Structures are given as structure tokens and as C-alpha cells.
Amino acid sequence: xxxxxxxxxxxxxxxxxxxxxxxxxxxxxxxxxxxxxxxxxxxxxxxxxxxxxxxxxxxxxxxxxxxxxxxxxxxxxxxxxxxxxxxxxxxxxxxxxxxxxxxxxxxxxxxxxxxxxxxxxxxxxxxxxxxxxxxxxxxxxxxxxxxxxxxxxxxxxxxxxxxxxxxxxxxxxxxxxxxxxxxxxxxxxxxxxxxxxxxxxxxxxxxxxxxxxxxxxxxxxxxxxxxxxxxxxxxxxxxxxxxxxxxxxxxxxxxxxxxxxxxxxxxxxxxxxxxxxxxxxxxxxxxxxxxxxxxxxxxxxxxxxxxxxxxxxxxxxxxxxxxxxxxxxxxxxxxxxxxxxxxxxxxxxxxxxxxxxxxxxxxxxxxxxxxxxxxxxxxxxxxxxxxxxxxxxxxxxxxxxxxxxxxxxxxxxxxxxxxxxxxxxxxxxxxxxxxxxxxxxxxxxxxxxxxxxxxxxxxxxxxxxxxxxxxxxxxxxxxxxxxxxxxxxxxxxxxxxxxxxxxxxxxxxxxxxxxxxxxxxxxxxxxxxxxxxxxxxxxxxxxxxxxxxxxxxxxxxxxxxxxxxxx
Amino acid sequence: xxxxxxxxxxxxxxxxxxxxxxxxxxxxxxxxxxxxxxxxxxxxxxxxxxxxxxxxxxxxxxxxxxxxxxxxxxxxxxxxxxxxxxxxxxxxxxxxxxxxxxxxxxxxxxxxxxxxxxxxxxxxxxxx
Numbered sequence: 001x002x003x004x005x006x007x008x009x010x011x012x013x014x015x016x017x018x019x020x021x022x023x024x025x026x027x028x029x030x031x032x033x034x035x036x037x038x039x040x041x042x043x044x045x046x047x048x049x050x051x052x053x054x055x056x057x058x059x060x061x062x063x064x065x066x067x068x069x070x071x072x073x074x075x076x077x078x079x080x081x082x083x084x085x086x087x088x089x090x091x092x093x094x095x096x097x098x099x100x101x102x103x104x105x106x107x108x109x110x111x112x113x114x115x116x117x118x119x120x121x122x123x124x125x126x127x128x129x130x131x132x133x134x135x136x137x138x139x140x141x142x143x144x145x146x147x148x149x150x151x152x153x154x155x156x157x158x159x160x161x162x163x164x165x166x167x168x169x170x171x172x173x174x175x176x177x178x179x180x181x182x183x184x185x186x187x188x189x190x191x192x193x194x195x196x197x198x199x200x201x202x203x204x205x206x207x208x209x210x211x212x213x214x215x216x217x218x219x220x221x222x223x224x225x226x227x228x229x230x231x232x233x234x235x236x237x238x239x240x241x242x243x244x245x246x247x248x249x250x251x252x253x254x255x256x257x258x259x260x261x262x263x264x265x266x267x268x269x270x271x272x273x274x275x276x277x278x279x280x281x282x283x284x285x286x287x288x289x290x291x292x293x294x295x296x297x298x299x300x301x302x303x304x305x306x307x308x309x310x311x312x313x314x315x316x317x318x319x320x321x322x323x324x325x326x327x328x329x330x331x332x333x334x335x336x337x338x339x340x341x342x343x344x345x346x347x348x349x350x351x352x353x354x355x356x357x358x359x360x361x362x363x364x365x366x367x368x369x370x371x372x373x374x375x376x377x378x379x380x381x382x383x384x385x386x387x388x389x390x391x392x393x394x395x396x397x398x399x400x401x402x403x404x405x406x407x408x409x410x411x412x413x414x415x416x417x418x419x420x421x422x423x424x425x426x427x428x429x430x431x432x433x434x435x436x437x438x439x440x441x442x443x444x445x446x447x448x449x450x451x452x453x454x455x456x457x458x459x460x461x462x463x464x465x466x467x468x469x470x471x472x473x474x475x476x477x478x479x480x481x482x483x484x485x486x487x488x489x490x491x492x493x494x495x496x497x498x499x500x501x502x503x504x505x506x507x508x509x510x511x512x513x514x515x516x517x518x519x520x521x522x523x524x525x526x527x528x529x530x531x532x533x534x535x536x537x538x539x540x541x542x543x544x545x546x547x548x549x550x551x552x553x554x555x556x557x558x559x560x561x562x563x564x565x566x567x
Numbered sequence: 568x569x570x571x572x573x574x575x576x577x578x579x580x581x582x583x584x585x586x587x588x589x590x591x592x593x594x595x596x597x598x599x600x601x602x603x604x605x606x607x608x609x610x611x612x613x614x615x616x617x618x619x620x621x622x623x624x625x626x627x628x629x630x631x632x633x634x635x636x637x638x639x640x641x642x643x644x645x646x647x648x649x650x651x652x653x654x655x656x657x658x659x660x661x662x663x664x665x666x667x668x669x670x671x672x673x674x675x676x677x678x679x680x681x682x683x684x685x686x687x688x689x690x691x692x693x694x695x
Contacts, residue, residue: 119581119632132610135637136581207583207607249586335586339681373661373681448589455590459685477682479663562585563606 002050010051022046038296040251042416048408056411061306065401067321069309071302071414073360074325078401083392088381089167091116091142093488094495095152098142102157112193113157114165116141117173125170125210125551127540128492137489145496146503146536150176151183160186164193169202170210171195171224172539175526178232179533194236194285197221200262200434204443205244209558210543212550214435220525220546221266222273227526229279238266239285239329246289247335249451252300253417255288257424258434258443260308264425265434267316277316281323289333290352290359297352298404299413301328301359307418311425330356331365337372339477341467345369350387357391360402364388374480444561499536507535515545572693573623577605577614579642582632587660591627594689611641619649625692630660636669643673657692659683 036044045052063069066076075082087110090101102113118141120126120133127145128137137143142153150173154164159181166173174195181191199221202208211217228237242259250258263284270280288304290297309324318324332352337345346369353366366384368376376384392398404410428437437443457463464470511532518528525546532542543551576592578585585607592602603621605614618626626646628639635658646652658670659679667678679688 123583124581132581135634136632139633207585209608451586451589452593455586459594475682476664477680479661479681559606559608562583563604 002054002056007051007054010049014049014051038252038413039291039293040253040296040417040420042253042296042413042420048412050408052408052412053415056415061411061415062405068313068324069306070325071306072402072405074305074327074362078360079357079392079398080401083398087112087114087165089114089116091118092140093138093484094492095142095144095149097138097488098153099155099157102153106157106162110162112163112165114167115153116167118143121145121173121539122168122170123206123208123210125172125539125543127538128489128496130540135486135489137492139484143492144173144176145492145538145540146499147176147179147533148495148499148536150180154180159193160190163191166193166195169196169199169206169208170539170543171197171220172529172533172542174224175529175533175542179530182530183534188232189234191232192234192236194239196239196241197224198238198240198262200265200438201241201244203438203558204447205241205248207558207562209555210551211554212547213554213557214438216550217547218269218435222269223524223526225266225270225280226273226275227524229275229283233279236283236285237280238283239287240266242286242288243331243333245447246291247333248447249335249454250447251450251454252291252293252296253420253424254446254450256300256304256307256417256421257428259286259288260304260311260421261425261428261434261437263308264311264315264429267312268433271316277312277318277323278320281312281316281318282320282325284327286326286328288328288330288361290330290356290361291333292336292348292352294351294355295410295413296417297355298359299410299417301330301356301361302402302405302410303414303417303421304328305360306414307421328361329363329365330359330361332356332367334367334371337367337369338465338468339372339479341473341475342370342373342477344467345372346383346387349384350391353387353391354397357398358402358404370480373477377480441561444564448564496538500538503536508532508537508541511535511537512541512545515542519546572600572625573603573621574600574625574627574692575603575605575614575618575621575623576627576629577609577617578607578629579609579611579614579638580630580632580634581608583607584631584660585629588627588629590685591629591659591688594685595692598689598693600689600693611638611645614642615645615649615651618646618654619651623654625655625657627657627659627692630658630662633661635660635662636666639670639675640673643675655692657688659688 038044062071065073065078088105090105091098118138119136120128121144122141126133128143144150164177181188199211199217200214202211225237228235240259240263242255245258246255305326308326312318312324332349336348349366353364356364366387368380368384370376370380428434431437458465458469461469514528515525515532518525529542574595576588578588592604595602603623605617639658646654652674656675657677658675662678662680670678677691
């Protein structure tokens, strides 16, 4: 992009400027801190010039929006035509209360429904009547024990017209939704929703402990993707996450590398099964956070799109450009919010949302300012939506595509992130992929190191968090109680008891042994799982039939690993 | 020289927000305490068993999913049954202010909710 002679003359002039002007100013004024670096510890120079991106090649490194390597975005017209639909997640109390709320949201104009599950269901895959679930049923999401719960939650809701997003790594809720569709006589190929199913992020970042060791669990998820690719081609089977890693304390480079390494491991496993790239890759979606270091985050989104496109094309030989697209949903990072002087979070979220827009993400959830102390109120949720609207409709930042392209600093940083993430992906490749990185404990150690480095810097005052370690005021922080009426738990237990009393236990038994047979014989586990769901086998019964004792054993491995404290 | 304080830290319940409690564990170690870290998803039985076996002076419990009023009473009752209700019990995490008095009535000595400083927590656990 730059003429060699120009660069040569620039270098001479820059040297002269550094000696005559810069040095003098520094001698007089000094700098406000000793070290300037990004969150990922990339040293930040005082000044960037064409010299820093002298090898930059517009067509190779950027290209046009909607064209390989998609650095400037996956859509040819950016945000000028379509923006995104804001969607609220929903799920609480019991299936009946959730159903009412879902219908209300649709009445209010939502174009799809997004369901979250309670901790016993989502994070532990146990039934509501398991003693461990006491006090937590319906607390932070929808409780699901049997098909009856999904039937009631979606009662009267057209799941073809309103695509369903299931925020769950556990596949049983998806099997239940498929059973609901089949019982209604719906052609499965018409379902257009999304399931999360990114099980590789369950072990370290989310500590879910509901699956066997990654290498053993893989086969089940390959079965599921194979089933979905062949029977539900319009379904988005996997939302591959970086957010969970980032919010647990990793830096931007690690977030990129861990997310893409997971995607690489999935892709390889699906190809090994005999699936074609075009059958599954265009349906992947990705999910990252947006942290505080403004330019690093913008560069991160640009670099991640580019890196994924390159991996799909060069490593996996993708021909169809749709298989190279990083369809990216972003949420502003929850762990940047402070309980102290919580209103300051409005400023943080606005800046993070701006970075996300400048980074060209496909969709965005802006956090509410009070999320460090309670479930968002209606007012705080509205402010976060208004923040997005102000950015889009008042500031003009979304009026031209990828406006920071060509900035010496942003292009330099984009390249830095791409190279550093690539290197880390190479390290994970050398270990044998993400499953090995998890099983060996390497990923856990990396994350612990990052968390400790981040918080040590805050403790020592080397990293400022306004209101937390600097500019504190005396204040009383009122954590708002989020209390779900305990009668809901009793109601859900009664519902489960009724289903267990009324179901045909012979059918349940044969359904569960159908799963075990498929597991043993190496047949696809999805069809028998759907049959067991239809016989009203419970979530916990189905998980036991699928995984047996292996889950409990690995749960202890995970617990033991999380007991270790890196000092 | 004063005996080093032995502290058991644990996170009962089904959520896994352990960043805070792990930071406290490291800060306690830095301040010279002996820390036994019980980890996540620990049951009241596991916690009290460890507290007795490890002969700790202080028990720190972290809650983030509104189960403090379900789990804390069970833990306090089991401590009493095991004759260890002399322990200093400290609760932290996402705790609504209106629940603090209920926790203290059960015998919890101090509650450190959102916005507490790490130094205050460590000081209280070490000096009591």
C-alpha cells in the first residue's frame, strides 16, 4: 500500500522527529505511567505511522465487506440496511409462568424466543426432585424435567413462525423441542432456531460437570450434529463461545484462540464422521465478549473474522464462502461491571457497545448497569437498549462500513492479534486440539494465570478500575433481592410427581435401554433419545442412560481441578 | 508468635462464580493464613466434614445464586451437631442487605456483600 521510497523517507523523518521533538517533550513532561499495554499485554507504542503497517496489503488483508477474508465484515452493506433485532431471554419459575411471559414477549413484537434454564437443569442436568436442586428450582431460568415441561412452556406458540433459541449446552432440551415438533406434526426441516451445544466450553469456563471427559463426550455431539445436518438443515446447531472464557478472566488473544480452537476441533470431528463442510460450517454461530480495551476489542473482532475465514479456506479447503463466515454475536463483558458506583457502568457499556459496532459484529447485547448487583430492572434494561439506539441513530458511527480500516494503529493491532492468536492456536494444535488442552489441565492453568495477573494488577493499583481501586466513595450498595416465590419449586415438584405417576414405566424403561443400546453399538444416539423423551423419561434418566457413571467420575476431576489455586 | 489462622473457604450451591473466593484464598495466603479451599458445588455435609477434619478456625462461604438462606442454616446446624459452632463463620457474595440480619441470627459472624474490599475481608478473617 505504501511506496518503498516514501517509507524510506518517512523513516528518516520519523527518526529526526523522535530525536528533536519527542525526546525533548518527554524529558520535560515524562509520561503518566511506565508501561502502556493492551489487556492482552501487547505493548502499545507512543505513535503509529505507515512504517508500522508497511507490509499491509489492502486486498489481501482487508478486502471488501462481504468478501474474503471478511476483515471488513461479513455483509456487503454493513449496518446501513439491516441492524439487529433486540431479543430478551426468558425462563423462570415453572413452564406455565414461562409460557405466559413468552406469549407476552411475542405480543410485544419479538420475532423469536430465547429460553434460558435454571441451574439444576442447565448446569447440572439433574431433576427438580434431586436433593441437590433444593432452593434452586426455577430460580434463574426455566426448570425442565420431562417433555411435559417443554410442551407446557411452548403451548400455543408457533415454533416455526417464532424460531426458538435454547441457551443450553446439554442436548436433552433440544431433543425435547424436537419431540414437541414431531408430536405437532411439524416438518423438522422447517425449524429455524438455534441451540448452543458448545460442550467444550462447559468444562473450564462454565464448570458445568454434566458430560464425560471431552474426548469421550465428542462422539455424542458428532451424532447430534450429524442428525441436525441431515434432518434439520435450517437449524443453527452450535453457538461456539469465547465469551465464557473471557468473562472467566482470559485476555483477548486467548478468547480468540480458545474459541477458534474449539471450532477447529468440532470441524475436524464432523469431517472425520463423513459430514461435508457445507453441511455444518455455514450454520455455526460464534459468541464473544467486548471488554474495556477499546481498540484491542475492535481489532479483535476484525482479526477473528479474518482468521476464521483463513482457517476454513486454507486448512479445511472450504470452497463455499458461507462456510467461512464468522457470524458473531457479542455481549458486553459482565466482569467489567462494578457494584461500586454502579451508574458508572452505563458509561462502560456505552463504550464497549461502540467498540462492538466499530468492530462490525453481527449482533449485540449491551449489559444493564445494575447487573453486578441484581437481575436487571425494567429501567436498566431499557437504558442498555437506548444506548444501542443512541449509537445507531444519533451518532452516525454505523453509517459507513468498518470506519477504522486503514488506521495505522488499528491495522497494526489487528495484525498483532491475528498473529498472536494464530500462534496460540498452533500450541493447542500441537497438543492435539481442544479436548487434550482441557483434559491435561493446560487450559485451566492458562485461565488461572490470566485471572491472577489481572486481579493482582488491580490489587497493586497498576490497573485502574474506577470506583473500585481508585476514586472510591462512601456508599451503601443495595443488592436487590431476587426472590422467586418458593411455592414455584413446590409446584414444579408436584408437576414432576404427576408425570412420573401417569407415565407408562415400561415405555420409559424400553426408551432408556434403547439409548444404552445405541451407545453400545455405536449407533446415532439422537433417534432413541427422542423416543425416550416421548415416553416422558426425565432429563436425569436420559443423561444417565447416555453417559452412565462417566459423568460423575469426571465431575470429580473437574471439581478437584477447580480446587487448585495457582499462587 | 501467634498461631497461623486456618481458614476453610467453600462455595455451596449449584453456581460456579468462584473468581471472588479464589482471589480471597490467594490474598489470605499472602497474608500468612493457612487456606483449605473446598471448591465449588460443595454440600453442607462435605463442608462441615472438612471443617472438622482440617481443624480450621474460620469458615468462609460464598454465595451468588440466592441460596444463602437455604444452605447456611444447614451448615450452621451441622457445625453445632459436630460440636464446632465455635468456628468463625463468614458469608460473602451476592447477598441482599435485608438478609444480613437473618444470617447473623443463625450465628454467622460477618457478611461481606458486593462492594466489600478484599483487605477488609482478609483482615476480619485473620484478626477475627
